[in-house]
Amino acid sequence: MSDVILDVKHLKKYFKTPRGMLHAVDDVSFQIERGKTLGIVGESGCGKSTTGRAILRLIEPTAGEVLFDGEDVVKMSKQRMREKRKEMQIIFQDPFSSLDPRQTVLQAISEPIRLNKILTDRYDIEERTVELMRTVGLAERLINAYPHELDGGRRQRIGIARALAVNPKFIVCDEPVSALDVSIQAQILNLLEDLQDQLGLTYIFITHDLAVVNHFADDIAVMYLGQVIEKAPAEELFTNPLHPYTQALLSAIPVPDTHNRPERLVLKGEITSPIEPKDECRFAKRCLYANDSCHAKCPELAEVFPGHFVACSEWWKRQVQ
């Protein structure tokens, strides 16, 4: 039996705009097994960060269920939520704006410990902070440094230490390495990987970098305008992408290799507006294969191979090709 830690069912988040409801997250469902990583990829504005935040109720979902260890996060009382947040944490994208410039490293990392009253004694807190700094690879001498004295990689390590401070089981990593240099990016990815092994963490890894997600995730969900349009184990998704959007995404990855350059499928056409979208495939306007049926009804996510889900009514045609 699989050990599901997070079960998201029909999650929706709509925002009110002057021109109608913006469907930022529209009926997203997925499950994650304990100790695994789900990668969520998609373009900017497709709702991947909103999904991550709605799961933690950093923004209130419009509808849907988020079962964390069997308990619905959406229905929790404020107090219970506070309790539960210790188990569910987030690492933000921008290590430059997600830290308080007036807090030292010690204050920043110990803040969640103090607020959640995990430890109360000043010396215990400091000891735990030093331990956390060691875990994320921050030199102890930096304990009284301020964020502006540190580079992006070190700041991101503080963000990770803050998330770890409350002993979480599950962390949403929202583009944790996008703002970092390649050489530093690899350091942070290795750190996150080691922490997962040591602490048995479960991750949602939100990114637009497909090479990173391929390296990091067990399963990958591809989002397009608020919907999951394909989901499969990473290896399967990369070798046998079925949705035309996924195929275009994969073909567009820039490969640092001057030989075997991939044939690129360049998408054209207008992007459908996420405000009050019609009941049709949201990718149809940019799709190379779209026909009338694609404009008639929005395709549902269906399991076409074991573990491989796709929301496209025509997927089998391209499979034959």
Place this chain on the structure above:
Amino acid sequence: MAKRIKNIAREVLEAPDLSPEELGEDVMLDIRNLTVHYEVDGDVVEAVSDVTLQVKKQKTLGLVGETGAGKTTTALAALNLIPDPPGIIKQGSIYVCGENILKKRPAELEKIRGRDISMIFQDPMTSLNPVFTVGDQIAESIRLHEGLNKTDAYERAMQMLEIVGIPRTRGAEYPHQFSGGMKQRVIIAIALACNPRVLIADEPTTALDVTIQAQVLDLMRDLRTKYDTAMIMITHDLGIVADICDDVAVMYAGRIIEQGTLDEVFNETRHPYTEGLFNSLPNIHDRQARLKPIPGLMPDPANLPEGCAFADRCKYATDACRAARPVQRWVSPTHMVACTAYDDPDFIIERSRKA
């Protein structure tokens, strides 16, 4: 008395101009021996030192390196936009379309910037004006530089929006209504709208997803052939470099440490830092492989070591590396490497051993 830009050293202003023959044919951007200092409270940060670059018509140079390596400073210098204070251009010359822009008056620079040389800035959040619609902001630069009337300029702006993948209906919206990636696309639309002859793109696609990135890169490619544009692509994504660049220059701590054609830098890599960059990337073909980051951090640019700035992070480093700055060594007419280890004629880095 004509107003001049103040933060340029006397030697730079008084240096004799290069003749067209010296510049060479088809060279749109020529930077020679550029050194830029930032002087703050008596501390001197040598942000760029002795950088020499050339970009020809229709060619793209990839400028690679990590934050603080001096890539953006080099780019800003090319537009004569080094912030003053604290920036000072100490040495060198910069020719854009044959004109030494370091000797231009501000009024002349206004015309050159935009028509001849344009830049896509890195930070989409601060580059747009919050009180104008994005459509008006794109149209403004078209009106200024192309002399179109309001309606035509706006129509052209809407076309640019669509090219960068934003529905034209959103042209009437304000920057705060766009996500970071969308703002970046607007900025790209503004820079490309005027068809500049030299385009410097500072991490133009970092915030974009790969399908839009592919579109933007195609757009730049089109621009390059259609208008003979010369480009500098500042990036740390070696995939993009392989995709669009003809030549590559790798910067580290203010200096170019390796430079050559795309093929030379990628397939006959010489510098250990360049090798480290390649090793840091996730391998698409082998997803289980553990990443091999370059250990440590770039040294503080205000406090660079005597010898090679990379020595402390370099696995090949010897005492000789720490003793003196590496000299530039030309291994082919186009391929330069600055690494002391090559004093030993048998020295070869691991990446090249495999190849």
